Amino acid sequence: DQQVKQNSPSLSVQEGRISILNCDYTNSMFDYFLWYKKYPAEGPTFLISISSIKDKNEDGRFTVFLNKSAKHLSLHIVPSQPGDSAVYFCAARNYGGSQGNLIFGKGTKLSVKP
Amino acid sequence: KAGVTQTPRYLIKTRGQQVTLSCSPISGHRSVSWYQQTPGQGLQFLFEYFSETQRNKGNFPGRFSGRQFSNSRSEMNVSTLELGDSALYLCASSRTSGSVNEQFFGPGTRLTVL
Numbered sequence: 001d002q003q004v005k006q007n008s009p010s011l012s013v014q015e016g017r018i019s020i021l022n023c024d025y026t027n028s029m030f031d032y033f034l035w036y037k038k039y040p041a042e043g044p045t046f047l048i049s050i051s052s053i054k055d056k057n058e059d060g061r062f063t064v065f066l067n068k069s070a071k072h073l074s075l076h077i078v079p080s081q082p083g084d085s086a087v088y089f090c091a092a093r094n095y096g097g098s099q100g101n102l103i104f105g106k107g108t109k110l111s112v113k114p
Numbered sequence: 115k116a117g118v119t120q121t122p123r124y125l126i127k128t129r130g131q132q133v134t135l136s137c138s139p140i141s142g143h144r145s146v147s148w149y150q151q152t153p154g155q156g157l158q159f160l161f162e163y164f165s166e167t168q169r170n171k172g173n174f175p176g177r178f179s180g181r182q183f184s185n186s187r188s189e190m191n192v193s194t195l196e197l198g199d200s201a202l203y204l205c206a207s208s209r210t211s212g213s214v215n216e217q218f219f220g221p222g223t224r225l226t227v228l
Binding site for chain 2: 032034036041042043044045046089091093102103104105106107
């Protein structure tokens with residue numbers, strides 16, 4: 001059973017507009033959430049994270065929102081740039097759980113068109 | 115500062131063979147985690163090693179094993195390869211166990227099983 005879900009496999013956005021990537025989770029024991037960006041032929045790179053005790057974290061053009069009651073988080077990129085085109089993975093940590101460090105979603109491929 | 119390196123970058127094997135993949139973490143990092151990425155399952159946690167000890171293990175069969183050396187370098191081994199083992203194998207290093215927000219990924223080893 002997939003505990004972290006990214007229901008949109010792909011997203012296309014115009015340069016300068018907002019990109020919103022969504023992620024849903026099922027395990028209420030997750031205490032930390034992260035977003036990673038992955039370019040082809042490279043490993044994922046950490047983008048931004050949020051603790052379960054917060055509802056928003058901002059870093060430059062990137063903002064992550066967490067809605068614990070809905071078990072939903074989203075990544076906002078404003079303004080979107082062509083260099084943001086990549087696959088974005090949502091990940092969650094089950095602190096003290098038996099499934100290891102991080103549980104990842106399957107990713108959303110973002111395409112930012114000039 | 116050198117990043118996480120993985121060797122080899124590409125590998126082709128046939129069913130029934132075994133394979134060993136290598137990961138050199140960032141200098142000073144003592145934790146190494148391994149992940150398998152496939153189109154169907156996304157990124158899945160295999161195991162984590164810290165100070166030469168396996169700390170966590172994901173839901174993979176015993177054909178998947180690993181080890182860590184005193185210099186923190188890690189290897190993972192897959193025996194009796196199956197077609198479904200074709201994937202990108204990623205390792206990630208961090209200073210301490212559980213530091214998921216400070217986890218740096220290598221570029222991965224692309225394994226193809228024929």
